[in-house]
Amino acid sequence: MTSYYFSIIGTRDNPVYEFEFSSFKNSLAMSTSTSVPGKSQFSASIKEMLPFISNSSLDIIEDAQWTTNLFYLGKIDSFYGLLVNAFITQGNIKFVLCYDVSNGTTQKYDDSSIKQFFIEANDLYVKCLLNPFYSVNDAIVSPDFDLRLKLIAKKYL
Amino acid sequence: MSNDNIILPSAASLSTLSIADNPKSGFGYNPSLGPLSNTITPESSNILLNRKTLSLTPTSGNSIYDKNVNNKKINEINLSSLSFLFCEAVNWTHRNSKGIQDLETRLNGLGYQVGQRFLELIKLREGVKSSKREIKIIDILRFIHGTFWKSIFGKTANELEKSQDASNEYMIIDNVPLVSKFISIPKDYGNLNCSAFMAGIIEGALDSSSFHANVTAHSAPIDGVPLRTVFLIKFDEQLVIRESLRFN
Amino acid sequence: MSKKGDDIWKNVDKINSELFTLTYGSIVAQLCRDFNHNYHEVNNQLDQMGYNIGIRLIEEFLSRTGAQRCQSFKETVEVITKLGFRVFLNIQPAVENWSSDGRSCSIVLPEPNPLNEFVEIPPTKDLWYCQILCGILRGALQMIQLDVDVNFVKDTLKGDDKTEIRLKLNKILKDEVPAGED
Incomplete structure (x- = not known):
């Protein structure tokens, strides 16, 4: 199962939100096995590297963001079998998704569902931003946000 | 619904969450802990898969995240x-x-x-x-x-x-x-x-x-x-x- | 009276209510920062600001609606909810829980209201986000010789089932002769 690491990075390269998970597809089959459906299967050594990989892709994002008008930047980086997709908002908030490629899923299919995931995450982010008590670059600690984001992840990935 | 089900962060302001604060529900990112704070657990996985409704904060039932921002009609005011x-x-x-x-x-x-x-x-x-x-x-x-x-x-x-x-x-x-x-x-x-x-x-x-x-x-x-x-x-x-x- | 409210509403200059919502949010957030999250102070400040608004708002209200002197407090409250809230906020609150002496009642604000859309308050029991409304009511009614106590009892932002203001008439102020005149 594909494992994912999703992070929202603010304008000062600071992580505003992070979430590690694995694909929720085929979760019915999985519930009989010992592993928890949705729990990320990254090995410990890769787990340590994930924030670094996300962060290092920021350079590439910053280059890419000035060459295209699109919000969804697509696959922008890869690192020893981990792929990195990114999405950037008008307000320069970056959504970064690192994932390992597993057998059985085609690249194209993943791309459109990743794009949809980002679009709905953007919607959630704007709702969070509309709250006057939340400032740009604050960490997003709301459990309601977390729950709904996890539901979006389950829906698309 | 008893108040025991809602675990609020102990800090007066959410922005000062410390390593010690870990919501029992498994939802809610804590920047001091990182991804460990909101990782999927058997309980939260169960909740997500079975679409159970959950009251995480006092306003979960009427949350801002459920409202639609994309409404075409703009509300007006004097x-x-x-x-x-x-x-x-x-x-x-x-x-x-x-x-x-x-x-x-x-x-x-x-x-x-x-x-x-x-x-x-x-x-x-x-x-x-x-x-x-x-x-x-x-x-x-x-x-x-x-x-x-x-x-x-x-x-x-x-x-x-x-x-x-x-x-x-x-x-x-x-x-x-x-x-x-x-x-x-x-x-x-x-x-x-x-x-x-x-x-x-x-x-x-x-x-x-x-x-x-x-x-x-x-x-x-x-x-x-x-x-x-x-x-x-x-x-x-x-x-x-x-x-x-x-x-x- | 609702029809009168609709007619007046047709003729007012209108703007995007989100601008109003975000401006109010910006003001409340700034107050919280200025008072260092002492929410009692913030409530007081919002109430005071509301009072200053109320004493001027009543004139515009009376000139727009041509409302006549009300015969009873009940009538006053009806005019406030059917005309006042409609003309200024484009919402229609409900009135309930009249006390037996007819001097206090509850005004229940509909959801959503333009002041608190998309707001999630910090985890505190102390902040009444829409406190400015209490000040406005107090100030406006004072100008028509009614001394009232206005305060919030419930707020959906805190998780309650509705947003409720309790309005209590203390006394009717006699017209005072200005100093120096006989």
Whole structure:
């Protein structure tokens, strides 16, 4: 199962939100096995590297963001079998998704569902931003946000 | 529903979550712990898969995240309501500030917050298919002069001009800025311009898009247009250099 | 009276209510920062600001609606909810829980209201986000010689089922002769 690491990075390269998970597809089959459906299967050594990989892709994002008008930047980086997709908002908030490629899923299919995931995450982010008590670059600690984001992840990935 | 089900962070302000705070429900990112704080557990996995409803905060049942921001119909409100609110805000800001410049800076600050939010909201509403990110100075200014101004104030701004004297200065001109419709400045306040609030909205939008600028409002009446206001947008020098390197 | 409210609403200058919502939010957030999250102070400040607004708002209200002197407090409250809230906020609150002496009642604000859309308050029991409304009511009614106590009892932002203001008439102020006149 594909494992994912999703992070929202603010304008000062600071992580505003992070979430590690694995694909929720085929979760019915999985519930009989010992592993928890949705729990990320990254090995410990890769787990340590994930924030670094996300962060290092920021350079590439910053280059890419000035060459295209699109919000969804697509696959922008890869690192020893981990792929990195990114999405950037008008307000320069970056959504970064690192994932390992597993057998059985085609690249194209993943791309459109990743794009949809980002679009709905953007919607959630704007709702969070509309709250006057939340400032740009604050960490997003709301459990309601977390729950709904996890539901979006389950829906698309 | 007993109160035991709702675990609120112990800190008075959510921004001071420490390593010790870990919501038992498994939902809620804690920046001091990182991804460990909101990772999937057997309980949370169960909740997600079975779509159980969960009360995580007092307002979970009526959460802002369930509301629709994409509504086509814009709700309206009386202009007087905003005018009363704004006048009182100016009053209160004036009592706390040390002079006209300080007052204008504070009004700018109030508008800044509004501008940051409107920028993301309006871009979201433009829809995925037709919207694009603005990456050039002239594009973001056209966006602000047009779509942005229209969404917020109900009409586009009147003119968008580039300064003849300085390469990093632009001007957006509004013949009847909303704020000026209901505020009149007493004589002893000199050149106070309450459109500093609107200047703040522009500045918030530009800064968020990483076009850092200083925006100030200046009264520039001409014949027949007494309330005409010029919003002077002064970009950082480095920005203009960056722009010419990128796109030439 | 609702029809009168609709007619007046047709003729007012209208703006995007989100601008109002975000401006109010910006003001409250700034107050919280200025008072260092002392929410009692913030409530007081909002109430005071509301009072200053209320004493001026009543004039515009009376001139727009041409409302006549009310015969009873009940009528006053009806005019406030059917006309006042409609003309200024474009919402229609409900009135309930009248006390037996007819001097206090509850005004229940509909959801959503333009002041608190998209707001999630910090985890505190102390902040009444829409406190400015209490001040406005107090100030406006004072100008028509009614001394009232207005305060919030429930707020959906805190997780309650509705947003409720309790309005209590203390006394009717006699018209005072200005000093220096006989």
